[in-house]
Every structure is written in structure tokens, then in C-alpha cells.
Amino acid sequence: MTHPELEHCTYQTHESYQSKYKHVGQPYERKDAIEKVTGQARYAFDLEMPGMLHAKTLHSPHARAKIVKIDTSRAKALPGVKAVITGDDSDIVVGLYMQDKLALAKGETRYQGEVVAAVAATTEAIAEQAIHLIDIEYEVLEPVRNLDDALAAKILVHEDIADIKHVEGVFFPQPDSNIASLNRSYKGDPQAAMEEADLVVENKFTLPAVAHVPLETHVAIVEADPYTGRIKIWTSAQSPFALRQLMAYSFGMQDSDIEVHIPFVGGGFGGKAGIHLEPLLTLLSREAGGAPVKLRMSRQQEFNYMPTRAGMRGRIKTGVMKDGTMVASDITYDWDSGAYADYGVNVGKTAVYGGLGPYAVNNVSIVSNTIYTNKVFSTAYRGFGHLETLWTVERQMDILSQKLGIDPYEFRLKNMIRPGDTTVSGELVTKSTGCPIDCLSAVVKEIGWTGRKTDEEREREWKTGKVRGKGFAMIQKAPAMPPNTATAVIMQMASDGHIKVMIGGIDYGQGALTAIAQITAQELDIPIEMVEVRRETNTNTNPYDWNTVASKYTFMAGNATIKAAHNMIDQMKAVASQALQSAPENLSHGDGYIYNRHRPDRRISYKDMALGYALPNGSGVGGPLISHGYYMADGLTNLDPKTGQGYPALAWTFGAHAVDIEVDVESGSIDVLKVASAFDLGQVINERMVYGQVIGGVMQGIGSAILEGYKFSDDNVLLNPSFTDNKIPTMKDMPCEVVPIYIENPQLNAPYGARGVAEHTMISIPSAIGNALYDALGINFYHLPLTPERVALGILSGKKDIY
């Protein structure tokens, strides 16, 4: 297929990338790499405190049950046990957007795995023994098994749903139902447009819950000082300031009475945002007289007890004209969010403005129900609902193009959002928004797409036992965050001219420390080696950051860093203007000096001003150099509750994946031969790390596409809580070739134009593989994961649609 878009398409790949900046864009080595390759990096998992106790937890074996009786007397009597608590000992309620979860289950359990009691003891072995000494009697109740049970509302997971405290005007719990939040967007007249469409196609796509699997499970240590009332926390968490605020709210304390420390964090992917083990440990520490108490989830507990990505069902109805113009889209997303809302409701909310795909459709209705069931609860997971919604939308796009007999590339181009169009929520798209077409064209070109296979071609290949297929899918995601999200950065100059930067965000592997160092070096024009971004985070000393989530940290903290650097330059110019007898506006900075623009030999090094400048006569001017910068998201608004109209997106990162796969027709196994992934990231900040984000995200996407997923019994007991039964990709699952492609259409309010690119890399890999699977086999699959078993059975069934 030749198409003018493809002929003119040029792009930079990992192999060829060149940055126009001295520091920004360069593939610098990770700032904390040496600590990580020498075993010196200390994670919460490794921390020990003097007098530290070890905690163990008892979990409900039933999805829904009444706790008839709990007797902890034998556990308490065991030598070495310092505290035993159950739900009867506390009324502490926690929650991010909905206050719906008790620190420990009380009277009733809502999912298999929920904590019903906890012990702190001098050793882990004693704590474990004490757990076995707790006598508990349950009356097993019928669970709300799935979405259909939940929507029937015969049993309510939360009887008190109408009274749950929540963020009003943003989330909408429905009384007498299991709907934790119903969010919607509405634009144009979808019903009328549907009636006028030449073709209306309706489909249902589903996918199961999936675990984040950070290699370091959740770990925390809490010390609750009984004298001052203060709480100190060391935890494996992404968002220290959010945690502080949520703890303070739950415990009725001041934010400042809670001190959160974050050591190295062994991966998070959204699962370590928010609040998890900390309230429970606070109760244990208080009960134990204030001793620090450590709790570490085993891998099995991590699967069973810690939150997951929600399972989802997307029902989509699309109206198209014969020429391929999409005129109406009507989508309902139902999220199987488990027993508690956590981040789940926010994922649900995101779907109403992110759940259409990057297309210009004038008549849209999206309803998103975040639904309670008696399952392990859900939270944010890399891409925050977009992998799921785009599994629905991008598979539907492929099916529509099949039905219309139009090439899927052409069909997408025709409907793609362009400058002048508006998004679902009514945001005006401009050149500064980024260009999805560039992304799609690049990957389609890179993969050598020449159009879909014919039936004859498929048949011929079939005889060899292996069938190749190509497919692609779009990506679009904006950070999900409150409109008033803020972050700050503090910069200090040491006496030797080195810059120490303090930030509030957490580097849990994505490379924030290095990115911020590069931006600092770029703005101050000093060698990267002279910049250190402090890794230790302590909410009492570090500047504020809302949450390290949503792939927006480099954008926001990058802007804050630029401001802090400019502020420092201004301070230095003020000092230098006195020392050089030059007006500040005649001064410039560069290469570690402030100099007179007209006479560059008249200059002073930064270093000589670090602590204040000494004039030749010995008097001092200026003082120790400290600056700060902040960034507050600007122009964002809440969404209208009825129509979903408003400005939710700090930045839309557009992208596309194309894949080339080979399917073994007998075993059903899919071999991913090549992946091309393009993102309009505006500007690369660190090429080495963007590369890492792409490769890592693609791999996680492959996990969701062909391997991973929770399986539950009829009683909603998790059947695969281990690596043996819930496999994640290993090196053997690596695609042969991944080609990261960087498209740089700058965003005008972003640092150097750079948008976030981190979560995005995982999104739509399942959709692209599903589409390639159709190309290979001529069969449409509607449910993930595309395991060999599902594919092989699909082939054997002789059907063309496999649900």
C-alpha cells in the first residue's frame, strides 16, 4: 500500500536519535545505578530499626463472611508477642476518594485475603506462630461474584453505600446498588447519529484483573510515638505526601505530625500509590507501646491481599458511514473493582474522557461504572484504565474496518483527531497537543504494512503450521489528576559549586532523579556530574509533590526545576552585578559563570558566589544560594457531572504500536517477532531511559496480552496467587526486536516541549496483538489474555468470533 502520509513520514529511532540540547535528551547513565549494581541500595525491605518488631497478618479465607467470633487470647499469651489487634480494636477508616475501608475487617469480610487480625512480635517466626493461635469463626455468606451479580444488586458489598464519605462532585456512588461511582460524558446526539449511520456495530470486550507485580512486595515500618503522638513511616511507596495526607485524615491528625520516609523503592506501577499497610502498622505500633513495627507482604499475600488492576467489560456501539466516517460512539465500561474503591473510582472516571481513543467523533456517550464485588480490590496500574479502554476501542476499530472493507490504517487516519477538533470532554486540539497521525504512520511504515492478508494467503501459510500476522493500535493518555495538582523543587549550591536538588517525587525506577539532574544541568549550564538530585525523601524536609503517578512528574517537576534554576541565576546575577559593576540585564550565564555579555572576560564563577561573594576588600555580598520553583497545573477544570465536559488533561501523549507476530496453529502460541512503538513525546529528556520505558512497557503489555490474569473459583477464591500459576514474562518471552520511535512535536507549556512517556508504552500492546491475530487467523478475539490455550481452542472451534 502506498499512501502519501507514509511516503513523507520520517522519524527518529533509538538507534538514530540526536538531541538538539547539550544535556536534555542525552543518554546519560542513571544517577543511582552504582548503588543498584553493588547491592548497596537499601529498600524498605532491607531496613531494620533498633527495637523493631515484626508483624504478620491473618487473612480471610472467604470472599464474604460474617466474623462470628475472634479469640486472640492464646496468641497474646505467646512469649515474644507484643501486640495483637483485630477489627474490634479500631474504627479507623481509610480510603483515597471514598472512605470505604476499615484498617482491619470488622464484623464482616468483603474479599478473600482481607486482613482480619494482625500480630507484632519480637521475631517473624513468633509472629507467624501467634497468627496460628488466633481462633476465628466465620459464617460464610454468598459473595457478589461478578459484574452481573453486582449490577443485579441483590446483595450489596457495602450496605451503607449511600453514606460513604467521598470526594463530592467528582465521584458518584449510587444508592442501593454496588456502583461505587457512575461517571459519564455526553456530546452531540449519539442516538440520532446512530440512526443515521450506514452501519452500526456493537461488541463486547473483556479482560481479567491483573497484578502489578513489583519485584519488591509492599513493605512498611511504622513507629507511632505514644508521647508526642507523632507517626514515623518508612515505606515502599510512590507518593509520600499523599500518604501523609491520607494518614492524617484517617487518624484525625495534623499532616505535620506524620513523617514519611521513602528509601529505594523496588517498583510500583501504580500499586504503591495511596495508602496500604501503614494504618494497620500504626495500630500495631501503638498497641506495642510505640515500637517500630515492620510488615512485609509475601508474594502470595501480594497477590491475594494487595490491590490489582480491575477486570473490565467494555460494551461498545459505533455508528459509521460507508466512507469510513465515524459518526457516533456509545460505550459503557463496567469495572470489576473488587471490595473497595481505592484508586479504582478514579480509573473509572478517567474512562469518560480517555475512553474514546484519539478520534474525532461528534456524537458520544460514555458511561463508566466502577463496581463493587467481593474480590480483591483494584487500584491504579500503569496506564490507568487505558490499556483496558483501548482494548475495547482499538479492537473495535479493527473490526469496523473489516466490516467496511477499508484498510485499518486508512480508516484510522480518516477519523484521527487533528488540530481544530475537540476531544470527548471538549478540549480544543492544537499543534501543541501532539500528533497521533505521525505516530501511526511511523509504526505502520516501520512494520512494513502492506494491507491485510487475504483468505488465500492465510490458507497457504496455514499449511506450514505457522501463520504471520501484523496489527497496530493507537495510544492516547493524559495524566489523571486533580486540576490543582502541584509540585515544588528546592535547589542549593554547595561551596564547591555543586548543585543539590531536593524534590518531592519518588524515583522508583523510572529515572526522575536523572531527568531532573539533566534539566538542572541544562538550565544552569554546568556538567551533569555537578548536579545531585537527593534520593532520600522525607516529607518533613523535602518540598511538596502531589503524587508520583500518571507519567506527569518530569513535565511538572521539569517546569518547577527550570523556575528554580532561573531563580538561582537571577540571584547570582544580582550578586555579580555588584561585583562586576554591571547592570543585571547586561549579564549572561554559561559554562558555570555569570559574565558581562559585552565583555565576556568580566566574569565570576558560580562557585565563588555559592556562599556569598567576597569583594576584593573583604566585604561580602549576597549569601548562600538557595532557590525554589514550583509548578501548578494550569487551566485544568473538574468535569461537568452530566456531560463530562471540561479540561482534564495536562498533556495528551499520543502514540501507536505495530506488531508482527507468528502464531503456531497447533499450540496456539504467539511469538512476537517485532514491535514498533512511536510516541509523540514532544522532546526526549533522556534517551537511554525513554528506551527503557518503551522496552519495559512493551514487555508488560505482552504480559497482559498473552499471559497474565487472575482466576477465581465459584466462591471468589483466587486460584493463582503465585508465580507458578500467575506467570509474568521472562527473558524467554522477549520479542526479537523492539523499535522505539520518538516523535517530537513540542508542547508549548511543557519543559522543552516534553510530555510524559512511561505508562503509555504498555497501553494498546494487547490491542495491537489482538489485531495482528485477526490478520494471521481471520478470527476476532474479544477476551484477554490470548493464551495458547484460548487461541488453540479458538482455532479448533472453527468460529470467527471468540468471546
Add this chain to the structure above:
Amino acid sequence: MTTHEDKDLCALEAAHQESQERRIVLSLTVNGKPVVEEVDPTMLLLHFLRDKLKLFGAKEACGEGECGACTIILNGEAVTSCLVLAAEAQGAEIVTVEGLSKDGELSILQQEFVFEDALQCGFCTPGMLMSARALIDRHPDPTDEEIMEGMGGNLCRCTGYHQIFDAVKRAAKREREELNRS
């Protein structure tokens, strides 16, 4: 109704008591240094390294031999130390991630992990490095299949493995060149 049987509990307690009484003296070499320690015979090697010797490099990410985060080298073989009793290492030579660099300088393998950015959060890295070390010791010029086989038991959720694969390959090559030179 679910309660724990007292009988089971007594057995549990008795076993614990017994192991407390029957401590053994373990002597072995760790990262080239002799170590003599008294241990509980039921203690796992991973816990011995971390809790007794305070070598926190080796991590625990599953405790079931399924992830490789606890990999160390025991008598030249990469083993998952969460599945080995400390007592089984009597007289053994052990190398952990802390023993890879010499005189404050990163080994070639570590340098290549940094260069290739074969790590993000870093939690899998100590185990990855030890599997890679054993692999290169066994196959100084490993084929792609040998690398995937040798590293296939180590899970990494962050990197997507390509960079690790490349780092191992480059490290093996540089080590061979170094050897030829000397």
C-alpha cells in the same frame, strides 16, 4: 467454622523449640572471607546472609524459587538462596553481589549493567548479576539461547530484559578480550 487445631500447634511449638536447641556451627567462605557462625539448622541461606551477615544485596521476592531475586553463587553455581538451608553451605564458597567489585571498582559485568541501563528499580539486579556471573563463568562466549536459558529464571518487571541481555553479551565479550590481553 475455622479454628486451628491445638495438636498442630503443639507440634509446631515443639519443632521450634527443638531447632532452637540444636544449633550448629557453620563455617564457610563468603566473598573471599572466612565466616564462622552458630545457626539454627532450619535457617535458610538467604536469611543467613541477610539477617546474620547483614549482606542485604540478595533480595526475596517470592521465597519459592520462582523469581531469582535471591540468587547467589554457591561453589560456582547460581542458586536461589531462598530454597537452600544455610546448613547446606557448610564449607562452601559463596559469592554475593557485594563480592563482585574489587577495590572499589565495578566489575566489567556491573559496568555493562550500568552502561546498558539494565536496571530500573534495581530490586532484581543483584540476582540478575549473580545469574549472569555464573552464566559467563560457565559459558565465556554464551550463545543467545544460553543467555536466555541462564537468565530465564530471573524475573524483572521493569526493564523488559533487552538491556539485561545486551549487558550480559557485552560483558562476556569484554571479559574474553581482557583475558586474551593478559
